[in-house]
Amino acid sequence: MNLREFSELLGLSPTTVSRALGGYPEVKEETRRKVTEAARQHGYKPNRRAASLATGRAMAIGHVIPTSLNHEMVNPVFADFLAGAGEVYSKANYDIILSVVSDGDEVRAYRQMASTGSVDGIIVHGPRTNDARIALIQDTGLPFVVHGRAPVEAAPYSFVDVDNLRAFRRATDLLLDLGHQRIGLLNGHLIMDFARRRRDGYCAALEARGTTVRSEFQFAGEMSERNGYAAARQMLRLPSPPTAFLVSSLIMAIGARRAIHEADLTLGRDVSVVTHDDMLGYLSNGDDVPIFTATRSSVRAAGRRCAEILLEQVADRTLPPVQEIWESELIMGASTGPALS
Incomplete structure (x- = not known):
């Protein structure tokens, strides 16, 4: 069934039908419901090219x-x-x-x-x-x-x-409340607005507690597993290494966990990690109990x-x-x- 046939079935113009299915605000709600229900009953799926011609939009x-x-x-x-x-x-x-x-x-x-x-x-x-x-x-x-x-x-x-700044300030405060003073930040490229705000939240929390902001505890770059691993490994080799990491993505956090394991340390006991963006459809943060503490936003x-x-x-x-x-x-x-x- 094409657009013209479906429109004739309803006694409406093709333009009205296309606009009803496309969510145009000028279509009456009663008409929208009528068209939507009829489309469901008859298994009608609009042809996008026909809809584009009828509505003047690219769809x-x-x-x-x-x-x-x-x-x-x-x-x-x-x-x-x-x-x-x-x-x-x-x-x-x-x-x-x-x-x-x-x-x-x-x-x-x-x-x-x-x-x-x-x-x-x-x-x-x-x-x-x-x-x-x-x-x-x-x-x-x-x-x-x-x-x-x-x-x-x-x-x-x-x-x-x-609210990236607030999220990372809260996460840093959590680690400070747990007694961590040496906190590493594994972040995205600072040209990205979200990464700059996350860094600012991290620094604001440290400064508010009188904790020194240390450049050697900060990494900014591609948010990959490899970079999470390499940056965490390098920081863990410092004379006074971080006891916790704040990480900008679950992918980087997985790399940090690999570095912690290779250093013969235990995640959550020897080194704490808080990550962001753990609610991903294709990458799970555990099942019943989350593997990582996280600032979560879908x-x-x-x-x-x-x-x-x-x-x-x-x-x-x-x-x-x-x-x-x-x-x-x-x-x-x-x-x-x-x-x-």
């Missing part, structure tokens, strides 16, 4: 990833975000256009998407310090939502972010929320920006314990 959302950020974005965290966003897109009959571009080609990619009309909106990933993308996309007129936020002076824009839920906000703004461009900052939940696991020295 697609763009995600642009520069190769220089692949280490940060194309990983299980990014996969979880896309899984959450994809749930929302699918229900609204939208496609994802994922463009991995060469370094420096982001501007061209965004402008091309805007000029060709290939997408109806954009999700911006991995905001950085002095990020120029936000002002650029605002100039194109395309609706967009930022996953995270950037410290740039720009007109208000929509974003969904975790990346999949963030993907869903970013997609919801963006599609609402695609449907009604007069809506004001939506800005949400989520608190992380502190989950106690087996990886933390009192300092022994």
Whole structure:
């Protein structure tokens, strides 16, 4: 059954049917329910090309990833975000256009998407310090939502972010409360806004307790298992090594655990670890009892929320920006314990 046949069955125009299934706000709720229920009963799945012709939209959302950020974005965290966003897109009959571009080609990619009309909106990933993308996309007129936020002076824009500074300050306070004075930080690249905020939260907690902030206890780089392992191993070889680590991703924390084991130390007894982003669909933090103590915030839920906000703004461009900052939940696991020295 095609769009025309389904529309005739309901006694509605193809445009009304497409708009009802696409979530347009101008469609009456009664009509939306009628169309949705009929689609379910008759097993009707709209053809995206037909829907695009009927509504004048591309029925697609763009995600642009520069190769220089692949280490940060194309990983299980990014996969979880896309899984959450994809749930929302699918229900609204939208496609994802994922463009991995060469370094420096982001501007061209965004402008091309805007000029060709290939997408109806954009999700911006991995905001950085002095990020120029936000002002650029605002100039194109395309609706967009930022996953995270950037410290740039720009007109208000929509974003969904975790309170990274507060999360890492709380995590550092937990380790300090357990008696740890030598705390290592395994972090992402500091050009990334989230990593800078996490470092600031870590430093603020140490300084508030009169604990020295030591550069040799800080690593910033690609958030990989290998780097987590190498950075933790190097710090554990110091004359006065850390007795605890605060880690920016579960992937890095797994590497730190490997370094702790190779040093013939016991996780949670000799060395404590607190990680972030442990709630991943493809990488479990234990079953009944979490392996790692963690500051938890669902990346999949963030993907869903970013997609919801963006599609609402695609449907009604007069809506004001939506800005949400989520608190992380502190989950106690087996990886933390009192300092022994």
